[in-house]
Amino acid sequence: KKLKFHLASFDMVVKERTTATAITEGTWGFEHTKACFRDDIISFVKALKELFTSFDQCLIDEVTEVQNVFKQIELAVEQHCEEKNKFQNNMENVLHENDRLLTQALSVEIMNVVVHDNVKFACLNMDVCAHCVTIESELKKDFIKKECYEMLL
Incomplete structure (x- = not known):
C-alpha cells in the first residue's frame, strides 16, 4: 500500500513539473x-x-x-521416525516373546497330556492288578476251603 501511494505521488510530481505550463512559464531552468x-x-x-x-x-x-x-518440522519428522522404529523393534520383540511363550505353553500342554495318559495307564494297571489280587485271594480262600473240606472228608 505504501509503495503504491509513493509511486502515485511520484507520478503526480513528475507530471506537474513537466507539464507544458511549467515549461512555457520559464520555470523549467536549472534552479x-x-x-x-x-x-x-x-x-x-x-x-x-x-x-x-x-x-x-x-x-x-x-x-x-x-x-x-521447516527445520522444526524436519526435526519432528525425524523424531517420529525414530519413535516409529523403536516401536516396531519393541513390537517385534513382543511378537518373538509371544511365540516363545506359545511354544513353551504347547510343550507344557503336550507334557501334561503324556503324563496324564501315563497316570491313566498306571491307574488302569493298578485296577487290573487289584482285581487280580482280589481274584487271587478269593481263589486262595476257595482252595483253603476245598482243602479243609477234603481233609474233613
Missing part, C-alpha cells in the same frame, strides 16, 4: 530542476529506498521464519 530534485524527488527516492529496505527486511524475516518452521 527549478535543482529545487524540484531537492524538494520532491530526493525525498521521494529516500522514502522509496526506506520502503524497499523495510520490504526487504520483512521478506527476510518471513523467509527466516519459514526456514525455522
Whole structure:
C-alpha cells in the first residue's frame, strides 16, 4: 500500500513539473530542476529506498521464519521416525516373546497330556492288578476251603 501511494505521488510530481505550463512559464531552468530534485524527488527516492529496505527486511524475516518452521518440522519428522522404529523393534520383540511363550505353553500342554495318559495307564494297571489280587485271594480262600473240606472228608 505504501509503495503504491509513493509511486502515485511520484507520478503526480513528475507530471506537474513537466507539464507544458511549467515549461512555457520559464520555470523549467536549472534552479527549478535543482529545487524540484531537492524538494520532491530526493525525498521521494529516500522514502522509496526506506520502503524497499523495510520490504526487504520483512521478506527476510518471513523467509527466516519459514526456514525455522521447516527445520522444526524436519526435526519432528525425524523424531517420529525414530519413535516409529523403536516401536516396531519393541513390537517385534513382543511378537518373538509371544511365540516363545506359545511354544513353551504347547510343550507344557503336550507334557501334561503324556503324563496324564501315563497316570491313566498306571491307574488302569493298578485296577487290573487289584482285581487280580482280589481274584487271587478269593481263589486262595476257595482252595483253603476245598482243602479243609477234603481233609474233613
